[in-house]
Amino acid sequence: MSDPGVLAPQPADEPGWLRRELSNPLFRNAYALVANGGLTGLLGLAYWALGAKFYAPDDVGRNWAVIQAIMFVGSVTMLNFVLIRFVPQTARSTRPLVMACYGIGAAAAALLAIGFLLTLDLWGPSFDHLHNWKSAAWFLAMAVAWNLWNQQEGVFTGLRHAGWVPVVNVVFGATKLVMLVALAAAFPDNGVTLSWFVPVMIALVPVSFLIFGRMIPAHRRENFGRGPRPTYREIARYTGGAYVGGAFQYASISLIPVVVAAHISETANAYFQMAWALGMMLDLLALTLSLSLTVEGSFDRARLAESTRAALRRTVTLMTPVVVIVIVAAPFALEFFGHEYSEKGAPLLQILALAVLPKALIELYIGVLRVENRTRLIAILQAVRFFGVLALILALFDSEHLATIGLIIVGVNVVVAAAVLPGLLRASRPKPSLDTEGGISVDGGGGSSHGG
Known part of the structure; x- marks a missing residue:
């Protein structure tokens, strides 16, 4: 029989509802990551408006x-999935x-960055200055710094202190804003890139002191x-498939826009990248409960079905109004950046939402x-999403x-979501187990049924 108080939903009008929600590590971590996505999104809007x-x-x-190339090189080589899982x-x-x-x-980020630099002629005129x-x-240097920066977020989440993620990222986002304006006159050609990554390099030091x-x-x-503690063999076995899946996931986020940039003008790329950056901020919201579910499921495997049901409910509750708001507001919000940004970027942003x-x-x-350590299936799913879109x-x-x-991305993800939905629903169902009298106890958030 399950503990009735940990994951069962509580009426919103009861006293102490918010306190109960935040006392649950699954929701506390998830809400911290949602707050991070929201605050990052607002700062991102201000950043690109000033840009x-x-x-x-x-x-x-x-x-x-x-920036997207650096993010791809730094992200595809990080091991966040290992940190969050173990x-x-x-x-x-x-x-x-x-x-x-x-x-x-x-080390992997440095090697991949060198490989990218040696193949610059393949990536179009946007990268000519890197010769x-x-x-x-x-x-x-920026690729290595971005790798470490993102792995720090994995450590915060794995330690069940995801509340630090929005704190660090708000400071980072505010510093980016200041530097973006300060560098505009002296570095008009590359001030945007410098304003993004110099704060990362500086912040690595104090954040590392906090973690270690x-x-x-x-x-x-x-x-x-x-x-029980994981063995080195278990971690190594998990890492292979999980890394491949993670690599395809980050390629979907950062390599796709690099490929697009190689086929359009720098001006058209500005309109595309503005919508893409804001759309990827929404993707952070989609990731939040998944990451928190991994942490809490690893911390207490017995409650995985309960955690999955709770995460599924919160995902629908949180994401649906956000999507509606973005679809309605996108044309007006992007108008602030300039009419061309709204005219050419808003339809893409609405579809990405x-x-x-x-x-x-x-x-x-x-x-x-x-x-469940089913990393081979993770790799297959992420590969299908990436190669389908590409x-x-x-x-x-x-x-x-x-x-x-945007239409391509929606189509591919709808197909994959339809394929995995039965498995997700199975994972969320209460699992029957034998009770002390030889009957069947169903883990159902506090209720049970007994067979003879």
Whole structure:
């Protein structure tokens, strides 16, 4: 029989409802990540509004193409999925696990960055300035910094302290805004890129002191000796399939826009990237409950079905109004950046907002698969999403109709979501188990039924 109080939904009008919601680590972590997405989105709007005012469209387009390339190189090589999956189960080995992920991820980011720099002729005119060795060195350093920055978020989430993620990112976002304006006059060609990554490099130091000096030691004290610990073999076996899946996921976010940038002008890329950046902020919301579900499912496997049901309810409740608001407000919001941004970017942003709902279902199912160590299926799902979108864009994309990209993304994700929905529903069903009298107890959020 399940504990009736942990995940069961509570009436919103009862006293202390918010306190009960936040006392549940699944929801506390998820709401922190939702807050991070919302605050990041607002700061992102302000950032790109100022960018459109202080920088020419061709400069914005070129800088954003470089930013996406750096984000791809840094993200596709990080090991967040390992940190989120196994930090909750470690205590004595947390520090070595985090350091190993940092070292492997940073080294891989450096190697991939060098590979990208050696193939610049394949990526179009937006990257021509990287032939200069100083610019190339900055690209390399920024890619490594972005890798470590994102792995820090994985550590916060795995330690069940996702509340720090919005705090760090708000400081980061505000610093970006200040630097964006401050660098406009002195560095009109690359001020956008510098304003994005210089704060990352600076912030790595204090955030690392917080993680290694306070949080990991506290995690060790609180969880030492609790439950079974993962073995090196288990982690290594999980890493193979999970890395492939994670690589395809981040390629879908960051490599797709690099491919698009190679086929359109720098000015057109500014309109595309503005809508794409805002759409990807919505994707962060789709990821939030999936990541929290992975952490809590790993922390307590017995409650995975309950956690899945709760996460599914919260996803529908949170995401539906957000999608409606974005669809209605997109043309008016992008008008603030300039009429061309609204005319050419708003239809794409509206369609990308529609894609968030099927994406959220897919991400929840992937969260369940992470807990169950079914990494091969994760890799297959992410590969289908990435290659499906990439192939259709290369076959159908017309540079005059940016909204085509959104339609392709919606179509691919709807198909994949329909395929995984039965598995997600099965994972959310109460699991029968034998009670002490030999009957059947159904885990149903506090209720039970007994057979003879």
